[in-house]
Amino acid sequence: MIRQCGRAGALLAFLVLSFAGSAQAHTHLKKSSPAAGATLANAPSEIRLQFHEAIEASVSHISVETNAGQAVAAGAAAADPSDKTALVLRLAEPLQAGAYKVNWRVISADTHKVKGSFTFQVRP
Amino acid sequence: MELFWPLVAVRWLHLWSLLALFGASLFAVYGGPSPGGEEALGKIKVWLAGIALASGVGFIMLMLVDMAEEVTSLLSASRWRAFLLATGFGRVWLLRLVALGALLLWAASRGGGRPNRWHADAGLSGALLVSLAWVGHAGAGEGADAFAGMFAYGCHVLAAGTWLGGLLPLSFALANARAGGDRERLCVALERFSRLGQAAVALILASGIVSAGLNMQGFADFGTPYGRVLLGKIALFAVLIAIAAANRWIFLRRLRRQAGHGPIQIPAQIQAQIPAQIRAQIRALSRTVAAEHVIGLGLVALAAALSSLAPVD
Numbered sequence: 001m002i003r004q005c006g007r008a009g010a011l012l013a014f015l016v017l018s019f020a021g022s023a024q025a026h027t028h029l030k031k032s033s034p035a036a037g038a039t040l041a042n043a044p045s046e047i048r049l050q051f052h053e054a055i056e057a058s059v060s061h062i063s064v065e066t067n068a069g070q071a072v073a074a075g076a077a078a079a080d081p082s083d084k085t086a087l088v089l090r091l092a093e094p095l096q097a098g099a100y101k102v103n104w105r106v107i108s109a110d111t112h113k114v115k116g117s118f119t120f121q122v123r124p
Numbered sequence: 125m126e127l128f129w130p131l132v133a134v135r136w137l138h139l140w141s142l143l144a145l146f147g148a149s150l151f152a153v154y155g156g157p158s159p160g161g162e163e164a165l166g167k168i169k170v171w172l173a174g175i176a177l178a179s180g181v182g183f184i185m186l187m188l189v190d191m192a193e194e195v196t197s198l199l200s201a202s203r204w205r206a207f208l209l210a211t212g213f214g215r216v217w218l219l220r221l222v223a224l225g226a227l228l229l230w231a232a233s234r235g236g237g238r239p240n241r242w243h244a245d246a247g248l249s250g251a252l253l254v255s256l257a258w259v260g261h262a263g264a265g266e267g268a269d270a271f272a273g274m275f276a277y278g279c280h281v282l283a284a285g286t287w288l289g290g291l292l293p294l295s296f297a298l299a300n301a302r303a304g305g306d307r308e309r310l311c312v313a314l315e316r317f318s319r320l321g322q323a324a325v326a327l328i329l330a331s332g333i334v335s336a337g338l339n340m341q342g343f344a345d346f347g348t349p350y351g352r353v354l355l356g357k358i359a360l361f362a363v364l365i366a367i368a369a370a371n372r373w374i375f376l377r378r379l380r381r382q383a384g385h386g387p388i389q390i391p392a393q394i395q396a397q398i399p400a401q402i403r404a405q406i407r408a409l410s411r412t413v414a415a416e417h418v419i420g421l422g423l424v425a426l427a428a429a430l431s432s433l434a435p436v437d
Binding site: 053054056058059105107108109110111112113 | 187190191192193206207210211212213259260261263264266432434
């Protein structure tokens with residue numbers, strides 16, 4: 001009986017592993033522009049976030065705030081028509097020198113919410 | 125604003141009501157009308173369709189608040205437009221809401237229910253169950269993975285509904301037999317349910333393995349919250365199989381033996397004339413079917429939690 005259970009378990013393990021390898025997950029931030037922690041010589045005109053799978057841009061969100069917590073003027077985050085894994089926020093005005101925090105919240109195709117934040121600096 | 129538990133609770137209600145509706149309707153198709161429970165089942169199905177619609181509406185409201193992180197988003201037409209019309213899952217949910225409304229109207233329009241029209245109930249509730257694949261983990265994949273994931277999900281929910289949903293009419297049939305109703309019909313219903321149940325178990329296992337393989341990268345993922353909930357689901361499923369096996373191979377066999385031969389041939393009689401041993405076996409079967417029901421509810425709750433968790437962190 002124990003041997004039979006062992007065999008069944010081994011078969012189950014084999015089957016699980018044979019399908020494994022391309023796991024579906026909630027999306028994750030792959031990279032950003034500006035990069036997290038970057039110090040820039042020139043102020044960026046947009047914030048661009050790249051995720052590792054498609055996101056639903058219409059219900060996703062990016063905001064930028066100064067070190068003092070003041071919101072930076074910008075439109076609404078939008079999808080990149082050529083890349084459904086990217087979310088772009090165009091800034092209304094060039095950023096002044098200083099530290100900034102980017103807060104993002106995206107919804108993946110499986111309806112799950114993923115959020116995070118990072119900082120960057122613009123040199124005087 | 126974290127709405128994890130409310131979302132799990134509403135998802136559980138939605139999934140359970142559709143599974144029950146699908147399985148109960150299918151039971152009428154393959155097992156014939158449930159002896160002694162047709163009218164009551166018709167009314168229960170109206171309630172189930174109502175719960176499915178209400179939980180569906182509640183679910184998208186919670187999702188909108190969760191996504192926007194503002195309760196006031198419920199009052200924003202532009203938020204609703206963006207959610208329902210500009211997202212893939214929103215459009216699926218819009219269609220699902222229309223279908224849920226149609227299901228409720230269809231069920232309510234028949235009052236006590238007419239067994240010969242239950243094919244439509246089974247078809248519509250089955251389609252609503254399968255459509256959940258487009259708004260979950262399976263729908264997030266791409267290419268062959270997405271196809272395999274959605275196919276496996278569809279098989280999984282239909283097989284689970286066949287089993288768990290069939291318990292409801294079976295309970296009515298057992299209660300009817302306990303009260304001295306038609307034992308022959310009970311035996312036929314038990315035989316058919318049991319045979320289909322074995323096929324459902326095989327399908328649940330196979331589709332579950334495919335889904336686990338697609339959602340996880342290896343055994344290390346059993347250490348994540350998703351993996352731990354999945355282990356709990358596998359453990360509960362094993363208990364459910366053990367109870368179903370006891371029903372099939374012990375209680376049903378005893379029932380047949382004590383009745384003489386093959387399916388029970390005792391005609392409907394007054395309760396005092398029913399052999400005590402047969403009554404005891406029917407009582408035992410009723411208890412184990414009730415236990416299956418409770419464990420099934422737990423399994424659906426874990427399935428709802430799995431849908432809300434990330435397979436891989």
